[in-house]
Amino acid sequence: METIGIWIAALLTLGIFSFLYKDNPFYKFCESLFVGISAGYWFVTTFWQVFMPKLADNLVAGRLYYIIGGVFGVLMLLRLFPKIGWLSRWSLALVVGTTAGLYFTRYLVSNGMIQVQNTIIPLYVKGNLSQTIGNLVIVIGTFSGLIYFFFSKEHKGAFGGLAKLGIWFLMLSFGASFGYTVMSRMSLLIGRMDFLLGTWLGLIR
């Protein structure tokens, strides 16, 4: 049984890889199979992890107020019927309002306030040159990056110079992200090659 699974996985991997040469029916089949299985898996998980424990089980246990959530869920599905589709906006309003309220304060603190707070650091650390350079890079990089995104004043003269420095910092950060992305994609390729050459063909290990 395991051997059959390995063969299916290997053939599907090769099917997806075949797109690198050109689009073809084998690739289309593998792609469609992936989309279909993912949707099916997603549906089953949602049914057993959300619908049953959150709604059905509670209603069966007599907690009838859960019907309110159920009604909002049904309203969401009314988008399928154009004439009464507007009713789904009530559910969406509830979701958007709750999500915004839940996330706003914590996001503002974690991704805004604490980050700003950590750019207010000493520019000179006595006896620690690398820390001093690091702190200077953080402060100058943040400041010049913000200047670049300040569009109410023309980027000319000293202001323009700072904005240009900001672009350099942004480019460096994009470069770092790109480098990591290459590593990430190569890791996926390595994973597949390891599977094809090792687990499937038995050429390694």
Place this chain on the structure above:
Amino acid sequence: MNFYERLMQLDRRWIYLGVAIAVTIPVLAPFKVPVYITPEAKAVYEFVENTKPGEIIFLAIDYDPNAMAELHPMARTIMRQSFSRGIRLIISALSQNGPGMAEQLISQISKEYNKKNGMDYVYLGYKPYPGITILAMGQNFRIPFPTDYYGTPLDSLPMMDGVRNYDDVKGIISIVAGNIAEYWINYANGRYKAKVFFGVTGVMTADYYPFLQSGQLLGLLGGLKGASEYERLAKQEGVATEGMSIQTVAHLVVIAFIVVGNIGFFMSKKKKR
């Protein structure tokens, strides 16, 4: 059409072939490359190493099978290190396609170390809406997870006796792909002040360094490189360490293509002038 213009119009399939060959050769003829340990990877290792036997770490396996190549080695090594030191684990899987994959890993490694479900580890499994789940676990693990992955009520598991929320675990290590990472920072650390450590995919790594610098994250493993560092630290060299030689060759090929592409670009521009 001169040489440089022809270079600029090189069929992309030659690049794919070049990368495929570059990746295949080190797989068939493996060699070792040095792996340097970064302070952020060492911080994760030392956190596990300094946790006493019997204490609890929360290990979140928050990724789908598509990130397995990068993140599975991290999860595997951390789990082995924890079990070998007698550390107990509460494990969750908040990525929708991940629970089955996580369960396979847990059952394989728990067997290796003869660890018992409910005594040495608890697998909570999956619940939708990771942000809300993480927030609720800060009050009580039993709110989002009244039962474990196998349907056993948490209250009937000996390991969960007296364990309510993040205050009762030494820290959280999330091996994570996608925006679930933000929720751990925003809620587990931001709201409940839990110690949070990450193992992330390479794509995400650069985005999380600011959180490391600000102290919201206490350790970070980035991509396969981070996994290989961890394997080296834990003396469990495996897939990630082997993968680094392949990474090295593949990166050299990519760098060569970038250099050649740029030479072609600037030279053909110069010729046009």
